[in-house]
Amino acid sequence: MKRLLLPLIPFLCLSCNPSDKEYKDYSKEVIITGKVLNSDFYPQEKDLTLIVPFFRDQETKYVVPIAEDGSFSFRFSPYAKLRNVQISKYADHLFVSPGDSLHVEIDFKNILNPKISGDAEKRNQEINTFAQSGRYYIEDYLIRRDLEPEAFETELQQEYQLRQERRQEFLDTYKPDEEIRQYTDKLLKIDYYRILIDYLSTRSWQNKDISRYNEQEIFAKADSLFEGEIIPSNIFKLTETISSFITCQIYKVKKEKTTFDDFVAYPTGKNIKQYLYAASISRSLVSNDTTLFSSRQKQLDSIVHIPVLSQVLHSAYQNKKDFLKNPRTVSNYMLYGNYSDMPGLKVDMDFMKPVYEIMDKYKGKVIYLDFWTTACSPCLGEMEPLKKLRKEFSPEDVVMVSICAGGPRKTWEDLVKRLDLQQPGIDCLYQTDFADDKSLIKILNRLELKGYPHYLLLNREGIIVDYGTVVRPSDPRTKQKINSLL
Missing domain, CATH: 3.40.30.10 (Glutaredoxin)
Structure with missing residues (x-):
């Protein structure tokens, strides 16, 4: 059977071994201050939640109260050169770099249009124009998974080309800086590989032939998307898509549940492996199981070098240890919410x-x-x-x-x-x-x-x-x- 040539996407050279790469320290805090206007319009809203994307159901969440005068503030380390975060329900696209200071004004009478000012005002306006308008960026590929390969590939290439043309229109119109150019380019390529690998995973689970696709070549092409310091949130979704594909491939051989070591041993790119490893460790921490992290810490530190993974995992591990040692604060918040200090x-x-x-x-x-x-x-x-x-x-x-x-x-x-x-x-x-x-x-x-x-x-x-x-x-x-x- 004819073997598929990989998509005609211009890619950088494959990334170097992550152990040879020196990642910068991106722990310098971002400060987000803000004010809620017309808070009496939603009097039940007593706090705001900042979400820093990670793997599904494993996001880092910071909850702060809304003060009597409507003010609020968040401080956190992004561990990346550029990434997006969100204030749940009110500001879905906030783009931050280490050391940024942003001010967000949220009007409860007009919650769809938060006003952003501060260090990253121009960048936020530009990326929000790209990501939110629907004119320049379309995330989902509405391509049926039951198509035969030739038809699927034709639609995929057409849809990807359309997205590239829209991105080029955005670049020509707004002339953003190099970081935004890299971010939007990476965003589109991640979406492309999500749909491609999801298609392969679907066919594989259905026991349909995928031999025309060179799995290792696909991983090699996608691996550079996982390197580094500009982190679109959809990179975590791509990790989960790859994880599902690998689970299927291993199950078809072993006829049993995929283990942690199976994921570590599976042949992927070096950067993909970092994300797969981190996702597995993170899932155990979500369930308050600290044993996998503690038993694999040396291996973790030798494999996972990307700061947004290693720093978050170490922090999550410490938080889980602190909870298990002194659970009252977390328990009170889970049970009593805003009245965590007054359970009555x-x-x-x-x-x-x-x-x-x-x-x-x-x-x-x-x-x-x-x-x-x-x-x-x-x-x-x-x-x-x-x-x-x-x-x-x-x-x-x-x-x-x-x-x-x-x-x-x-x-x-x-x-x-x-x-x-x-x-x-x-x-x-x-x-x-x-x-x-x-x-x-x-x-x-x-x-x-x-x-x-x-x-x-x-x-x-x-x-x-x-x-x-x-x-x-x-x-x-x-x-x-x-x-x-x-």
Whole structure:
């Protein structure tokens, strides 16, 4: 079969070995100050969230209160020469470099048009014109994944050429500086490879032939996009697309779940490998599991050199260690939000009442919450370990609450009966018995639920001392953690 020639995209030479590259120190803080106007238009909004992109569900979030006069401020290190961040719901495209000082004015009566001034005012205006207008930048390629390769490639090349022409129009009109030229160029190329590799992944999962594509040549072409110091947020999406493709390829050979070492060993470019490695380490930290990082730290430091990866991972690891050592602050924020220093005041978080009711009902006991769904195989696989864990402790000391957060009621009822879950010391609740639909969504977001199953462990004082998948019943450390609370 004819082998596909790779797309006609002008690329730089392949990046050097990252261990030979000296990355600059981009830890100098960015300062974003601002003011909210007409705050009484949305009186329920008491704080703002700055999101620094990372892998899915692993973004760094900074939450600050809105002062009485409407003012707010953020300080953070970008760890990149140029990258985009956002103030959730109000300013989706803020572009920053180390040392920048920006001022953002948010009018709650006109939330779609924040005003940006300061060091990066011109740059923000230009990139926002490129990214937000829809005239110059189109992110999504609406190309069907069921097309045969020849038809797919034709559409892909046409769509990519259109995007390049629009970018050139933007460059000719606004004549931005070199950094913006590099940023917009990288943005388009990342989008191109996302759709291409996603297409290959889709065909591969469907057991369709992809032999006309040279996988290693594609990785070699894409690798330079992962090098460095200008970081569009879609680079993390491309990492996830490549991860899915690799998962499929390994599974087709091994017929079993992909391991961490599989990703490390898979032949990709040196820079792609840094992102894949970082994504795997980061996923474990999200679930509060610090063991993978601590056991692989030397390997991590030898492989991952890009500051936006290495610095964020080290910081996340330290934050998780600090939480596990002293969880009260994080627990209070998760449970009580704006009144984290006054847990008795819960008026602004009525949606959390179902959680408060469980805490009040079992006050003075260790509480173990299990959120699951009827269609989640890993959830069901933890039910026998849950019952075994239940037998290890007296119901007078430990209570377990099993909350089905998704699936038909009849299916839930059948599973509870078949799995014999309704036992002394295990409270089995269906989602609508626990909370209404809107409140349930807010509760799951508040408790940082990223997927199922999800567990919370609260001590006798009602403090969340651990959460995520790391405290699953089958993990022997869970028993040890509960014992330590008695």
